[in-house]
Each structure stands twice: as C-alpha cells, then as structure tokens.
Amino acid sequence: AISSAGGISFDELDDHFMLRKLPGTFAAGEMLDWEAPTGGYLLQASFATGAAAGKGALKWLNL
Numbered sequence: 001a002i003s004s005a006g007g008i009s010f011d012e013l014d015d016h017f018m019l020r021k022l023p024g025t026f027a028a029g030e031m032l033d034w035e036a037p038t039g040g041y042l043l044q045a046s047f048a049t050g051a052a053a054g055k056g057a058l059k060w061l062n063l
C-alpha cells in the first residue's frame, strides 16, 4: 500500500525491528508508523527496514 499514517510505533520495536511485546515477530516497510516524503524514499525505506528486520530475525534464530 502507499504510505499512510498509522502503523507500529518505533517505540514498540527493539533495535532489530522485533516487536518488544511479541518476541520473534518483526516489522518493516509500511507496517511501521512513518511519515515519509514522496519521491522514491518509501521503497528505499522499505528495502532498508526489510533488510534490517531480516538480519534481526537471523540473529533471533542464532543463524
């Protein structure tokens, strides 16, 4: 979906994009509560947070 207001607050995530209240569940991209400018940055942010969350999941699984 195109960027919209709302989503998961950054306060609810640890440094690896894992939900503090639901360990083992990770969030990225439009799941997050961001207010981004248009013009390409949403895809960049989706890729970046997706990569970070993926690394977080590997760390969580000790892989």
Ligand SMILES: Cc1cc2nc3c(=O)[nH]c(=O)nc-3n(C[C@H](O)[C@H](O)[C@H](O)COP(=O)(O)OP(=O)(O)OC[C@H]3O[C@@H](n4cnc5c(N)ncnc54)[C@H](O)[C@@H]3O)c2cc1C
Residues within 6 Å of the ligand: 001, 002, 003, 028, 029, 030, 031, 039, 040, 041, 042, 043, 044, 046
């Ligand atoms: C018309 C339009 C133009 C845009 N143009 C740009 C642009 O030029 N530059 C830019 O940076 N950004 C643009 N954006 C925004 C950008 O596309 C989004 O911010 C980005 O794609 C979000 O990625 P995401 O992975 O978070 O979410 P999504 O791309 O929405 O991916 C979510 C995925 O989850 C799947 N899904 C949903 N529910 C379930 C379920 N229950 N089980 C399994 N899978 C499920 C969906 O099918 C989908 O594949 C545009 C958006 C739109 C709508």
